[in-house]
Amino acid sequence: xxxxxxxxxxLLVMALVVLAGAFTMSIAWGPVRLSYGQVWxxxxxxxxxxxxxxxxxxxxxxxxxxxxALVGAGLALSGAILQGVMRNPLADPHIIGVSAGAGLAxxxxxxxxxxxxxxxxxxxxxxxALAGAAxxxxxxxxxxxxxxxxxxxxxxxxxxxxxxxxxxxxxxSENVQATxxxxxxxxxxxxxxxxxxxxxxxxxxAAVALAxxxxxxxxxxxxxxxxxxxxxxxxxxxALIALAAILAGAAVSVAGLIGFIGLIVPHIVRLLIxxxxxxxxxxxxxxxxxxxxxxxxxxxxxxxxxxxxxxxLTTAMGAPFFLYLLRRGRAxx
Amino acid sequence: MTLTAKELALGYEDRLVVQGLNLEIRRGxxxxxxxxxxxxxxxxxxxxxxxxxxxxxxxxxxxxxxQTLPPRQLARRLAFLPQGPQAPADLxxxxxVWHGRFPHLRWWESASRADVEAVETxxxxxxxxxxxxxxxxxxSGGERQRAWIALALAQSxxxxxxxxxxxxxxxxxQLEIMELVSRLNAELGLTVAMVLHDINQAARYSHRxxxxxxxxxxxxxxxxxxxxxxxxxxxxGVESRIQYDSEGKPLCLPTGLARFTKV
Numbered sequence: 001x002x003x004x005x006x007x008x009x010x011l012l013v014m015a016l017v018v019l020a021g022a023f024t025m026s027i028a029w030g031p032v033r034l035s036y037g038q039v040w041x042x043x044x045x046x047x048x049x050x051x052x053x054x055x056x057x058x059x060x061x062x063x064x065x066x067x068x069a070l071v072g073a074g075l076a077l078s079g080a081i082l083q084g085v086m087r088n089p090l091a092d093p094h095i096i097g098v099s100a101g102a103g104l105a106x107x108x109x110x111x112x113x114x115x116x117x118x119x120x121x122x123x124x125x126x127x128x129a130l131a132g133a134a135x136x137x138x139x140x141x142x143x144x145x146x147x148x149x150x151x152x153x154x155x156x157x158x159x160x161x162x163x164x165x166x167x168x169x170x171x172x173s174e175n176v177q178a179t180x181x182x183x184x185x186x187x188x189x190x191x192x193x194x195x196x197x198x199x200x201x202x203x204x205x206a207a208v209a210l211a212x213x214x215x216x217x218x219x220x221x222x223x224x225x226x227x228x229x230x231x232x233x234x235x236x237x238x239a240l241i242a243l244a245a246i247l248a249g250a251a252v253s254v255a256g257l258i259g260f261i262g263l264i265v266p267h268i269v270r271l272l273i274x275x276x277x278x279x280x281x282x283x284x285x286x287x288x289x290x291x292x293x294x295x296x297x298x299x300x301x302x303x304x305x306x307x308x309x310x311x312x313l314t315t316a317m318g319a320p321f322f323l324y325l326l327r328r329g330r331a332x333x
Numbered sequence: 334m335t336l337t338a339k340e341l342a343l344g345y346e347d348r349l350v351v352q353g354l355n356l357e358i359r360r361g362x363x364x365x366x367x368x369x370x371x372x373x374x375x376x377x378x379x380x381x382x383x384x385x386x387x388x389x390x391x392x393x394x395x396x397x398x399x400q401t402l403p404p405r406q407l408a409r410r411l412a413f414l415p416q417g418p419q420a421p422a423d424l425x426x427x428x429x430v431w432h433g434r435f436p437h438l439r440w441w442e443s444a445s446r447a448d449v450e451a452v453e454t455x456x457x458x459x460x461x462x463x464x465x466x467x468x469x470x471x472x473s474g475g476e477r478q479r480a481w482i483a484l485a486l487a488q489s490x491x492x493x494x495x496x497x498x499x500x501x502x503x504x505x506x507q508l509e510i511m512e513l514v515s516r517l518n519a520e521l522g523l524t525v526a527m528v529l530h531d532i533n534q535a536a537r538y539s540h541r542x543x544x545x546x547x548x549x550x551x552x553x554x555x556x557x558x559x560x561x562x563x564x565x566x567x568x569x570g571v572e573s574r575i576q577y578d579s580e581g582k583p584l585c586l587p588t589g590l591a592r593f594t595k596v
Binding site: 222230 | 346379382383384403408409412418420421423424428429432433436438440485488
C-alpha cells in the first residue's frame with residue numbers, strides 16, 4: 001500500500017541498527033568488561049576464545065541479553081497493539097489486567113507454595129496474566145466490547161488484583177524481599193531455560209500481530225467504518241487483545257513487572273514513523289528490545305557492584321520522558 | 334444490483350426502533366431517507382450496510398441474505414460512510430483512500446496495478462488529486478468529507494450508503510457534496526441511498542424519497558408526488574407551503590410549527 005515513501009523503511013533499518021548496538025553493548029559491558037573483538041570471537045568462534053570470555057558470554061550474558069530483547073519487544077509490541085485497539089494513547093499492558101494478574105499469581109505461588117519448583121512461578125504468572133486480561137474482557141463485554149469500557153474495567157480489576165497482591169505481601173512479610181524483587185522486575189540470572197520457554201510465545205504472537213497490522217489500521221477509523229470495509233470488528237479486536245495479553249504476559253512472567261516500556265516505546269515510535277501499524281508494530285518491537293537492553297546494561301553499571309532491578313530503571317527513565325511528551329503537547333492523540 | 338429489506342426489525346439493547354420494514358433500493362437510483370429525529374433512518378441505513386444486525390427479517394443483495402455473504406465480499410459491492418467518521422491525526426488523504434482497498438487485499442498480498450488505479454480514480458472523481466498528500470486535519474470540512482467519500486469509492490462498490498453526508502458543512506460544501514453524489518450516479522451508474530436532514534436537498538437530488546416516521550415508512554416515491562403540506566404537518570410537525578421550481582422539483586417553505594400534530 002501507499003505509505004510515506006522510503007522514510008518508514010529507513011526508520012525500520014535504523015531501529016535494527018540501534019538494536020544491534022544495544023545487543024552488543026549488553027554482552028560486552030558488565031562487571032567484567034569484554035572488548036567487542038572478544039564478544040565477536042566468543043560468539044562466532046567459541047573454540048578459539050579464552051575460557052573466561054566464553055563462559056561469561058555463553059552462560060551469562062548471551063541468554064540474559066536474548067531474554068531481555070524478547071521481554072522488551074514483547075512489552076513494546078503489546079503496548080503498540082493496545083494503544084491501537086483501544087484508540088487510547090494511555091493504553092499499555094497494565095491497563096488490561098495483564099500485569100496485575102501476573103503479579104498476584106506469582107506472589108501467591110511464591111508465598112503459598114514456597115516448595116514449588118522454580119519453573120512454576122513463570123508458568124503461574126503467565127496464566128495469571130491471561131486470566132487478568134480475560135476477566136477484564138468479560139467484564140467489559142455487553143453485546144460487544146467498547147474500548148472505553150475495557151479501559152475502565154481494566155483500571156478497576158487491576159486495582160483489585162493489586163490489593164490482593166498487597167494482602168499476600170502483608171501476610172508473608174518475612175518474604176517481602178524476594179517477592180518485591182520479582183515485582184519490580186529484572187533480568188538478573190535469566191538463563192537459556194527462560195529463553196527456550198519465552199521465544200515460542202513472543203515469536204508466534206508477534207508474527208500473527210504483524211499479519212494483522214492492516215486490520216489494526218482499519219480499526220483506527222472506527223468500528224462502523226471498519227465493519228463497512230469488511231473487518232469482523234469484535235472478532236478482530238478479541239484476537240488483538242489476546243495477542244497483546246500473550247506478549248505482555250509471557251514477558252512479565254519471565255522478567256517481572258517491568259514498567260513503562262509498553263507505554264513509552266509505541267509513543268516514541270508513533271512520533272517518528274506515524275500511525276501505520278505495518279511499520280509501527282515492527283519498529284516498536286525492535287526499539288522496545290533495544291531500550292530494555294540499554295536499561296539493563298545501565299542497571300548493571302551505574303551502582304556497580306550492586307545491580308539495580310531493570311524495572312526500577314525503566315520506570316525512572318520512562319516516567320519523566322512521558323511527562324516531557326505530555327508537556328510538549330504532541331504525544332496523546 | 335438491488336438491495337431489498339424484508340420484514341426488517343431493528344433495535345438497540347431492549348428498545349425496538351423499526352418493525353416490519355419493507356424496502357427496495359433499485360439499481361442506478363438515488364434514494365434519500367428523510368424523517369424527524371428518532372424516526373429510524375440512520376438505523377435502517379446501518380442495517381442495510383450490515384453494521385447493525387437485524388432482530389428480525391433480513392436484507393438481501395440481489396436476492397442473497399447479506400448475513401450469509403463473507404464481509405469482504407459485501408464490502409466490495411457496497412460501501413457505507415457513517416456519520417462523523419474519525420481518523421488518526423497524521424493520516425493523509427491518499428493513505429485514507431487506500432484503506433478502501435482493504436476488502437480487495439488479503440494480508441499477504443501487496444498492492445497491484447488495479448489497486449493503484451482504483452485509488453487514483455477515486456481521488457480524481459472527488460477532485461482531491463491536489464490535496465492527496467496533505468494530512469486530513471489540514472483540510473476543510475467539505476474536503477474532508479470528499480476524502481471519506483473517496484475512501485468509499487476506492488472499494489469499487491455498486492452501491493453507496495451515506496449517513497447524513499452534509500451535516501456540519503456550510504451551504505456551499507453541502508451542495509458540493511450533493512453535486513458530487515449526483516455526478517457519481519450519472520457518470521458511473523452508482524446506486525446511492527442516503528440519510529438527509531434537508532428536505533429540499535433530498536427533493537432536489539433524489540429520484541425517490543422514503544419518508545420515515547416512528548420506524549415506519551409513511552410515504553415513498555418521486556419527490557414531486559409525495560411531498561405535501563399534510564405530510565410535513567403530520568410527520569415533521571410543521572406548517573409549510575410547497576412550491577415547484579422551473580424543473581418541477583418541489584420546494585418546501587416552513588412557515589411555523591403545526592398547532593397540533595396527528596399521528
